[in-house]
Amino acid sequence: MKGILKIAYKLLVNDKGKFAALLVGITFAVFLMVMMTSMFAGILHRSSSTVINIGAKVWVMDSAVNTTANNIPMPDYILDAIRSIDGVKYAMPLYSGAALVKLRNGVYQSVTVVGLDDTSLYGRPELIEGTIDDIYAENAFVVVKDAEFEKLGNPTRGTEFEINDHRGVIVGIARVTSSGLFGVPTLYTTYKRAIQYIPSMRYTVSFIMIEPKSSDAVPYIKKQVALLGYEALTKDEFTQxxxxxxxYQTGLGINLLLMTVISFVLGLSISGQTFYTFILENLDKFGALKAIGAKGKELVYVILFQATFAALTGYGLGVGVASFLIAMAKLRLPSYAARITYANLGYAFIMVLIIAGFSGYIGIRKVLRIEPFDIFRG
Structure with missing residues (x-):
């Protein structure tokens, strides 16, 4: 077996042109698949940036809420009711809303304002400039330094702006785990200041964040919140x-899925056609192997080895190129959202195996029909 596989390897790499063409087809297909799925994974990750950055274990919301960007305010008495549930260690309100700020140069910029509980400041970001106690100062806001930071004119501590005819002052600069999705800067302030400065509906509590006494208390908390007419989800459940x-409810998923399928079909067709051409040009060698006693099973091993070797090599090259370009893009474009995950690599690997199986199948069909006397007669 070792000898026959060595022959298979030499047959494959001997024609460098055909081998290179085969690798290019598979590499390009893997590159596109990894890029598309990584872009989708990055977008999904950023869509849950508020949930990730705040870090609350259990979130309470209206059952109709699908994202943190579109929330339905809840009455204040829900907060009191939740705090009285057995198993709740503490519960804090959170305000999350959109606002329009006017910068000192007269430019208007949309922002997301997050209002933290005045007493605990639960969910506050990590500051890189300033102290968190400064948020209690008059008109105080903390700005997140992320990919959208420049849209506010690269503010520093003491920078002033106008928000809904109110004066705002930057008292701190923070960093968070995940940047937002929609290209909008984020400001943190206290809950009372947020509902005072930003026009809102009769109710003002966007979400209620719960810290359970233990993980075993979460199911009971969910049931009690459901009796109140609202929904409680863990951090992972809300992210999902x-x-x-x-x-499934926007065009984003289906469009990226179609691009991924197109890249898969492209790689399948290119590699399949190239491998089939490779088999045709080496029929005499396969016929010679059959003439000197190679069994059909051994020829199948030869084809499968060649298809698998080419597919796995192309997979490694495709993942490497995609990873390199994503890393370079993130260095130059901070707002670039692509994110390579194990799931993305797994999907691409499965698709590559399918490509290898398809290429091997069409090669095996041709080789098994070879008769040695046809080769020598030619």
């Missing part, structure tokens, strides 16, 4: 709900 919304 947001992901499902963007996958």
């Amino acid at each position: 709900k947001i992901s499902r919304f963007y996958k």
Whole structure:
């Protein structure tokens, strides 16, 4: 077996042109698949940026809410009711809303304002400039330094702006785990200041964040919240709900899926055609192997080895090129959202195996029909 596989390897790499063409087809297909799925994974990750950055274990919301960007305010008495549930260690309100700020140069810029509980500041970001106590100062806001930071004119501590005819002052600069999805800068302030400065409906509580006494208390908390007419989700469940919304209820998921399928079909056709041409040009060698005693099973091993070797090599090259370009893009474009995950690599690997199987199948069909006397007669 070792000898026959060595022959298979030499047959494959001997014609460098055909081998290179085969690798290019598979590499390009893997590159496109990884790029498309990584872009989708990055978008889904950023769509849950508020959930990730705040870090609350359980979120309470109206059951109709699908994302943090579109929330339905809840009455204040729900917060009191939730705090009285057995198993709740503490519960804090959170305000999340959109606003329009006017910068000192007269430019208007949309922002997302997050209002934290005045007493605990639960969910506050990590500051890289300033102290968190400064948020209690008059007109104080903390700005997140992410990919959208420049849209506010690269503010520093003391920078002033106008928000709904109110004066605002930057008292701190923070960093968060995940940047937002929609290209909008984020400002943090206290809950009371947020509902005071930003026009809102009769109710003002966007979400209620719960810290359970233990993980065993979460199911009971969910049932009690459901009796109140609202929905309680863990951090992971809320993230999955947001992901499902963007996958199935917007055009984003289907469009990226189609691009991924197109790249897969492209790689399948290129590699299949190239491998079939490779088999045709080496029929005499396969016939010679059959003439000197190679069994059909051994020829199948030869084809499968060649197809698998080419597919796995192309997979490695495709993943490497995609990873390099994504890393370079993130260095130059901070707002670039692509994110390579193990799931993306797994999907691409499965598709590559399918490409290898298809290429091997069409090669095996041709080789098994070879008769040695046809080769020598030619």
